Amino acid sequence: MKSLVHPDVLFPPEPGVRSIARALYTSVADLPIVSxxxxxxxxxxxxxxxxxxxxxxxxxxxxxxxxxxxxxGVALEDLGVxxxxxxxVEVDGRRIWKRFAENYHLFRGTPxxxxxxxxxxxxxxxxxPLTAATADSSYxxxxxxxxxPEYRPRALFKRFNIEVIATTEGALDDLRWHKMIRDSGWxxxxxxxxxxxxxxxxxxxxxxxxxxxxxxxxxxxxxxxxGYLAAHRNRRAYFKSFGATSSDHGHATADTxxxxxxxxxxxxxxxxxxxADADGRRLFRAQMLTEMAKMSLDDGLVMxxxxxxxxxxxxxxxxxxxxxxxxxxxxxxxxxxxxxxLLDAVGxxxxxTVVLFTLDETSYARELxxxxxxxxxxxxxxxxxFHDSPEGMRRFREMTTETAGFYNTVGFNDDTRAFPSIPARxxxxxxxxxxxxxxxxxxHRLEEExxxxxxxxLAYTLAKEAYRL
Numbered sequence: 001m002k003s004l005v006h007p008d009v010l011f012p013p014e015p016g017v018r019s020i021a022r023a024l025y026t027s028v029a030d031l032p033i034v035s036x037x038x039x040x041x042x043x044x045x046x047x048x049x050x051x052x053x054x055x056x057x058x059x060x061x062x063x064x065x066x067x068x069x070x071x072x073g074v075a076l077e078d079l080g081v082x083x084x085x086x087x088x089v090e091v092d093g094r095r096i097w098k099r100f101a102e103n104y105h106l107f108r109g110t111p112x113x114x115x116x117x118x119x120x121x122x123x124x125x126x127x128x129p130l131t132a133a134t135a136d137s138s139y140x141x142x143x144x145x146x147x148x149p150e151y152r153p154r155a156l157f158k159r160f161n162i163e164v165i166a167t168t169e170g171a172l173d174d175l176r177w178h179k180m181i182r183d184s185g186w187x188x189x190x191x192x193x194x195x196x197x198x199x200x201x202x203x204x205x206x207x208x209x210x211x212x213x214x215x216x217x218x219x220x221x222x223x224x225x226x227g228y229l230a231a232h233r234n235r236r237a238y239f240k241s242f243g244a245t246s247s248d249h250g251h252a253t254a255d256t257x258x259x260x261x262x263x264x265x266x267x268x269x270x271x272x273x274x275x276a277d278a279d280g281r282r283l284f285r286a287q288m289l290t291e292m293a294k295m296s297l298d299d300g301l302v303m304x305x306x307x308x309x310x311x312x313x314x315x316x317x318x319x320x321x322x323x324x325x326x327x328x329x330x331x332x333x334x335x336x337x338x339x340x341x342l343l344d345a346v347g348x349x350x351x352x353t354v355v356l357f358t359l360d361e362t363s364y365a366r367e368l369x370x371x372x373x374x375x376x377x378x379x380x381x382x383x384x385x386f387h388d389s390p391e392g393m394r395r396f397r398e399m400t401t402e403t404a405g406f407y408n409t410v411g412f413n414d415d416t417r418a419f420p421s422i423p424a425r426x427x428x429x430x431x432x433x434x435x436x437x438x439x440x441x442x443x444h445r446l447e448e449e450x451x452x453x454x455x456x457x458l459a460y461t462l463a464k465e466a467y468r469l
C-alpha cells in the first residue's frame with residue numbers, strides 16, 4: 001500500500017543526520033499520547049455514538065480548514081458552519097466534502113495537509129491523493145468506516161493510544177458529559193480543564209448575567225468581591241472532582257496586576273455594575289490572572305495563559321457565526337513587563353506551574369525563554385495555534401533551548417477540536433523534535449544516549465509531569 005505520508009517526512013535531508021532522526025523517532029513513535037489541553041467534545045466519549053458523516057467529523061468543526069477555504073471565496077455556510085440566526089447552511093455532507101476536495105490544493109505545504117493526509121491514509125486506508133476526481137470514492141470509504149463499531153469515539157480513543165485527554169469547559173458548564181463518562185464505567189481517561197473567561201472578562205458577551213449564573217450555581221454572593229472569589233474556588237474544586245489538573249486563560253494580553261484587597265474590591269464593584277471604563281476592564285482582567293495564579297498555588301491546578309490573540313477580528317463573522325470561526329489573529333505581546341506583578345507575587349514558588357503560550361514568536365528568545373529559564377513557577381508551552389507547524393516547532397526549539405533548556409518546556413499539546421487529527425499532530429511533533437535532537441547529536445552537542453532519553457521526555461514524560469497527569 002502506497003502511503004500518502006512519506007516515511008521520512010520532516011526528517012533532515014542529510015543522510016547521516018536523517019539516520020539518527022529515524023532511530024530516535026522509532027523509539028518514540030508508538031508511545032502513548034498524553035493530550036493535556038484541547039477542545040474535543042466530551043459528549044463524544046460520553047455517548048459513544050457514530051460520527052455523523054465525513055464532513056461533520058473532519059471539516060465543519062476545524063477552523064484550520066474552513067478559514068483557508070473562506071480566504072479563497074468559499075462561504076462558511078457552504079461548508080456547513082452554523083449561523084447564529086438559524087438561517088440555512090449546507091447540510092449535505094457529500095457536497096461539503098466535494099468542495100473541500102476540489103480545493104485541497106490550497107493546503108499544499110501547510111500543516112493541515114500533513115495532518116489530513118495522515119488521517120486519510122492511517123485511519124481510513126485511503127491511498128489516492130484527495131482531488132475533485134477522488135472526492136466521491138474517498139467520501140464513501142470514510143462514511144463506510146464511520147458506520148463500523150471500530151470507528152466510534154471510544155474505540156478510536158484506544159486505537160490512537162491515548163492515555164489521557166483533557167477537554168476544556170467554561171466555568172458555567174455543568175460537566176454533565178464528564179459525569180456520564182465517569183458513571184459509565186469506561187476506562188478511558190477524559191478529564192476537564194477550568195476555563196473562566198466568560199466570568200473574568202467584562203467584555204465577554206453576557207458578562208453580568210454570567211456572574212449571576214455563577215452565583216446561582218455556587219451559592220456564593222457574586223455581587224461582592226469576596227463572594228466572587230469564593231465562587232471561583234467553588235467551581236475550581238468542582239472541576240477538580242472531574243479530574244481537572246489545569247485551568248486555561250485566553251486573554252488578549254499577558255497583563256497582570258496585584259492590587260490591594262480594597263483596591264481590587266472597589267474595581268470589582270465598578271465592573272459588576274457596568275461603570276468600569278476600558279482601562280478599568282483591562283485592569284480587572286490583569287488582576288484576575290494574578291488571582292487565578294494565587295488560587296493555583298492553593299489548589300494545585302496548573303495555570304495556562306494563552307494571550308495575544310485578537311479574538312473575532314471580523315465583527316461581521318462574529319455577528320453571523322459567533323466565536324472560533326478562524327478570525328482570531330495574532331498580535332504583538334509583551335511578557336516581561338506584563339507578567340511582573342504576577343511574578344512578584346508568586347513567581348518564585350516551586351510548587352506553582354504557570355504555562356505560557358504565545359502567538360508572538362519574536363518573544364521566544366527575547367522574553368519567554370529568559371523568564372522561564374529563571375522563574376521556578378514558569379514553563380513554556382509548545383508552539384501553538386498558527387505556529388503549530390513543522391517550521392513553528394523548529395523555531396520554538398531553536399529560539400528557546402539555549403536559554404530555557406528542554407526541561408522548562410512541557411512537551412506537546414495538540415490543542416485541537418478535530419479528534420482524528422490528534423495522532424497526526426503528535427506524530428508531526430515527535431518527528432520535528434527527533435530531527436532537532438539528531439542535529440544536536442550530529443554536531444556533537446548531545447550524546448546519542450542523551451538524545452534517546454530526551455526524545456521520550458519531549459514526546460511523553462514532560463507533558464505528563466508538567467500537567468500532573
